[in-house]
Amino acid sequence: MRPKPFSCKRTQKLLDDHVDGLLRTADSEGVRAHLEQCTPCDTEAAALRAATASLSVWGDLEPPPDCFEGILARIEALPPDLLESAPHSPALRLLRGGGRWVATSSVAAAAVVFLALSVTTPTEHDAPARTRHTNPVAAGLLSSTGPGLGLRTNGLRTNGLRTGEVRAYRVDDFLRNDGLRRGRTRNELPVSPASFGDALGAGAR
Amino acid sequence: MDLRDPTQLRKVYEANKRGLYNLAVRLVGDRQWAEDILQETFVRAYTRAETFKAGGKVSTWLYRICMNLSYDHLRARKYRAMASLDAPVTSTGDSDGATWSATLASSMPPAVAQVEQNDTEDCVRRLIDELPERERTVVLLRQYHGMTFKEIAEVLGLTARTVQNCLRRAKQKLFFGLKEAGLAPPQAEAPY
Structure with missing residues (x-):
């Protein structure tokens, strides 16, 4: 019995598998029956066949016989700490053990706290416009994370403060401008890490 | 599947070496580099065995590593070629802005x-x-x-x-x- 031809849509869906000979017999016959009566689909099938045939020019190659020894030598040469840390890392185990949501929610919580700290904190004193809208603690937090954290998004405005300006309160700048520049070493800085946020605020004022 | 076990690593290597090597050869077009990529694929698999998802197919994972390494290699090579070909030809003492790529373009006869x-x-x-x-x-x-x-x-x-x-x-x-x-x-x- 002659198979019922497929529709154009169905044929197009199965055409690649048909050309590559991966279809079941029943499907293949349905496609073939369609191609016999549909010139556009048949032409397309011929083009696909031509392209596929052209790819047969590349034969398979065997890898060199001593290749595995090379792999073992490379593994031998690896630094030991690279292998010790990775598989036993509790953080990785947590991530792999279905605890991803814990990590995700932690990051989200940290982001919320960070944003809450970095938004407007009304101040009563008459500070310069650039510092008035910045929470020094947030600035301290930001400083430890370095550049590239969300706030430095090239000119987006948050509460009147151009995000690029937050950079003025990075730790490195503080050390350079308010501490080390005066001839002190890092150990002689006038503030302890605990009061760093306050010191930044004072320095900014 | 523990790829840190040399026996298992060897077994996985034997089952996939041909496919991975040929993929690398076809992507980077050079046997020497392809061998290097094949070796690096298994070193990566060994060092990052913990990133392999249990229940997944090892071959799929290895193909992904091999493909990424091949493309990293191609990008690096493209960058190096660009950097070197765009360098001015200074050894001749000319300072008219001629580059190596310009000299290459005219070096091959049309025939x-x-x-x-x-x-x-x-x-x-x-x-x-x-x-x-x-x-x-x-x-x-x-x-x-x-x-x-x-x-x-x-x-x-x-x-x-x-x-x-x-x-x-x-x-x-x-x-x-x-x-x-x-x-x-x-x-x-x-x-x-």
């Missing part, structure tokens, strides 16, 4: 280039190299590694439908390239 282009294998190689990364990988994995759309989708992190569309686009480009070069079979007409 030689024509002969090379007419060679089927070179033509197919060139056409495949001209495909975008994703389409090239789909063609290679499908044609030479006999992967189904679903398997390719897993390697590339795409949907099977996207993979099928990629393959169709890639083959259309290949066909037109062959036709332009006069290498398409006469009975096959352009369908588009």
Whole structure:
């Protein structure tokens, strides 16, 4: 019995598998029956066949016989700490053990706290416009994370403060401008890490 | 599956070496580099064994590593070539802005280039190299590694439908390239 031809849509869906000979017999016959009566689909099938045939020019190659020894030598040469840390890392185990949501929610919580700290904190004193809208603690937090954290998004405005300006309160700048520049070493800085946020605020004022 | 166990590593290597090596050769076009990529693939698999998801197919994971390494290599090579070819030719003492790429462009006689282009294998190689990364990988994995759309989708992190569309686009480009070069079979007409 002659198979019922497929529709154009169905044929197009199965055409690649048909050309590559991966279809079941029943499907293949349905496609073939369609191609016999549909010139556009048949032409397309011929083009696909031509392209596929052209790819047969590349034969398979065997890898060199001593290749595995090379792999073992490379593994031998690896630094030991690279292998010790990775598989036993509790953080990785947590991530792999279905605890991803814990990590995700932690990051989200940290982001919320960070944003809450970095938004407007009304101040009563008459500070310069650039510092008035910045929470020094947030600035301290930001400083430890370095550049590239969300706030430095090239000119987006948050509460009147151009995000690029937050950079003025990075730790490195503080050390350079308010501490080390005066001839002190890092150990002689006038503030302890605990009061760093306050010191930044004072320095900014 | 513990790839830190040398016996298991060897077993996995034996089962996948040919496919991975040939994928690398076809992607980077150089046997020496392909061997290097093959070795690095297994070193990565060894050092990052913990990133392999239990229940997944090792071969799919290895193909993904191998593919990424190959593309890293190609990008680095492209960057190096750009950097070196765009460097000014200073050894001659000229300071008129001539670059190495300019000297290369005129060094090949047109007749030689024509002969090379007419060679089927070179033509197919060139056409495949001209495909975008994703389409090239789909063609290679499908044609030479006999992967189904679903398997390719897993390697590339795409949907099977996207993979099928990629393959169709890639083959259309290949066909037109062959036709332009006069290498398409006469009975096959352009369908588009």
